Amino acid sequence: MIGKINLHGIWELFLDYNCTGENVTYNENIKLPNTTSNANKGKFNEERVTGHLTDTYKFEGWAWFRRKIDTNALNCTSLELFLERTRITEVFVDGVSLGIQDSFCAPHIYDLTEFIGTGERELVIKVSNVGYKTKGGHMTSRDTQTNWNGILGRIELIGYGAAHCKNVVITPDIHSGTVNVTADIIGVESGTAVIKAVNYPDGAPACDPVEFTYIDGRLIAEYPMCKNFKLWSEHSPELYELVIDIDGDISKHIFGMREFSATDGKFTVNGKRTFLRGKHDGMIFPKTAYAPCDVDEWLRVMKISRSFGINHYRFHTCCPPEAAFIAADILGIYMEPQLPFWGTVHAPDEEGYNAEEQDFLISEGFAMLREFGNHPSFCMMSMGNELWGSKERINEVMGLYKKTDKRHLYTQGSNNFQWTPCVVENDDFFVGVRLAKDRLIRGSYAMCDAPLGHIQTDKPGAYLSYDSIIRPEKASAASAVSEDGTVQIQYGTTMKTVKATEADADLVPDIPIVTHEIGQYETYPDFDEIEKYTGSLKARNFEVFRERLEAKGLTHLAKDLFYCSGQLAKACYKEELESVFRSKLLAGFQILDIQDFTGQGTALVGMLDAFMDNKGIISPEEWREFCNDAVILAIFESYTPLAGSDFYFEIRLVNYRPESLAGKNVVYRFECGDICETGSAIINSDENYVDVCNAVVHLPAVDNITDAVLTVEVEGTDIRNHYELEIIPDVRKVSPEDVHIFSDVSTEAEKLLAEGKTILIFPNLDKLENSIEGFYCQDFWCYPMFREISNMMKKPEPVGTMGLINDISHPALKGFACKKYSTPAWWDIVMSSKCEILDGNSADKRVIVRMIDNFERNHDLAILYEYDMCGGRVVVCTSDFEKLMSSPEGRVFLRSVADYVRDVP
Structure with missing residues (x-):
């Protein structure tokens, strides 16, 4: 690139509800980047729904945007129009169509070279949010960011020199200390390119520039990093920017020296084990109803996630804009975008095969890899959410990506084949909720997906691990399939009947296992939140819920309903997450969610609201006690031990920090009224899981339920945890004779x-x-x-x-x-x-x-x-x-x- 013109600003607008393209009359203006809804364009929507937020200016159809451009403004050899994030677009210059592009995830780029030097031109962009080749998952869902229409992010004319590079692929090799660089050179067949690495974001020189020759329009280079190069990880997110200079045409690309791998059932970053502490993300931003394209907003929400111990984002059937990857690069977050698909994948020879849809989804995957694959935070990629159909076809598509781009780990999807889970050849890791119908690896389930989980069926305790389920001593029951080979499943907010094969009840994956969408414990609505919806999205669902409460005469309980339901949800999340951390054979989790989900019935499952603001149920510090890169656990059978008995517990350290904790002192403290008993033990290992010690406390004899608190901590660190116990008096007999x-x-x-x-x-x-x-x-x-x-x-x-x-x-x-x-x-x-x-x-x-x-x-x-x-x-x-x-x-x-x-x- 040698220059660009920012096209942000006022555009003329026409909303074509009937999608005819006839009588296009630009009768209003809009400031871009924006969506029609966020700009309050269109018909006001009076609808009141309870399953999701209300888009008050919902528009579905063709939106026509027009303005003048000056093709003389850039002294360039080739010229492009760059639209960072939009829907289906068709671009016209002076009425001549330059074609149609339809990516949800990648920028739309149109070649305007033929118009260079021709002066002022009329630029028209038609954006359609109807007629998609696939439903689009949470890229278009009313439950999350809505099916908006508009143009977001960068809107630019970009000028290039006689020779410039495209499709730059950066592959770091931390072992040789080199960076392999490939690129297509546009405009000239052969010549030289100068490559250098600078620190990001300050641009200070990091490594010496090196000149490379390209031939046949292809640059293939092995760039040597400086000897003291730094590695990228969650604990040290060191970033570089690769600068490629071809005769004054400059391109810049953020990268990091990192290696994300799967070894012995665990993920490793630069050879060191890590544990995925993930959150679901459907790109919920209720003030705008779309995912932002600015880095600052992604930094804001991701910093909040990091404060809650999160190091991993799993994007549900969507891919975020580049700003999200940049923010994750900066903060050290491991990203997993998904293809925008939630459904059945048929093989070409099967009934129901949709070639147009599959070709589109395959191209979306390649576009995601091409546009965002250099970012060190882009560590994993998924084929979709809760897929059914042909395992062979899913494996084949995944293989296309692996053959093209080996920088990432791939998975067939999240919770695929639901009750009949499997591992296919190209899976680098497995994401699911069970390994057979009764081998459950999370704590809660819907009734339609029964059996229920241990947190729903068992008395609260602090002892369960999934290890014996992941590697059982004997085979479990396989899932039942009907005589016609079908099974009923939950599908989004409804159900469907799909073909299924008998599950392998002995499935024991030897690849990393990530437990899928754990948690999902809701809280009652906080009606004060209604006032926060100041944009085009309104919480009319909350208004209906409040009216229902008023009709029952229970409005006076609203605050208690929110607070008390939140306290139980918090306790359930603690037990859920500690079960995961006790499980040595798990490689991570993806929680649903620390943030409320705005749709699918209105699922208020977060400790944070939809705006990522704290609800006041739990502080980030307390949450990190049981969700962080190092967690100290007390393991015991019951939160309600009997008075006068001996209370036995174990202390275990789970440590995925880079620094050693061996030799540190672990202190426990048991407090009950005036009673305080303490003890300590030394951490004697650098392993990820360390059994520190066993301990026992003799409980006092009490006449009423008495609170006690067990606190465990690693001295000299922020690693601590606490458990609120209730000592139950030993009442052997109740005498209600005179009652x-x-x-x-x-x-x-x-x-x-x-x-x-x-x-x-x-x-x-x-x-x-x-x-x-x-x-x-x-x-x-x-x-x-x-x-x-x-x-x-x-x-x-x-x-x-x-x-x-x-x-x-x-x-x-x-x-x-x-x-x-x-x-x-x-x-x-x-x-x-x-x-x-x-x-x-x-x-x-x-x-x-x-x-x-x-x-x-x-x-x-x-x-x-x-x-x-x-x-x-x-x-x-x-x-x-x-x-x-x-x-x-x-x-x-x-x-x-x-x-x-x-x-x-």
């Missing part, structure tokens, strides 16, 4: 009430029809989406509840000291209960233990409540009495309730 207990308000009960007595009701749960099953774990993803999918698939609906709100000031809980929100002490009680629906009765029924319902139903749910009747008081507990009696926590709860009923005047 009036009934299964309903019988005639005898009414007599007692008339005497001013208080009675305790334990209803027959089998007959409690107006109720919902008691379920401790946080709702998965969001209830409305998976309720609908379960109904389509004729499978059980999710329970859909979101944890407890406890009236901790109420005397019924005086003997069951607890927090306002769900904690493990409640697990046995909730799982032994049904939640009674009290809709419309909240005025006369006082809820003591309330279950939070989701924002679709907003039922008024109770496990323990009371009301006045006939001059007396009725206390209702919708738990199973016998199950409570068989549980230490249940007995303490019964004792507390019985004491209250007994003491009520």
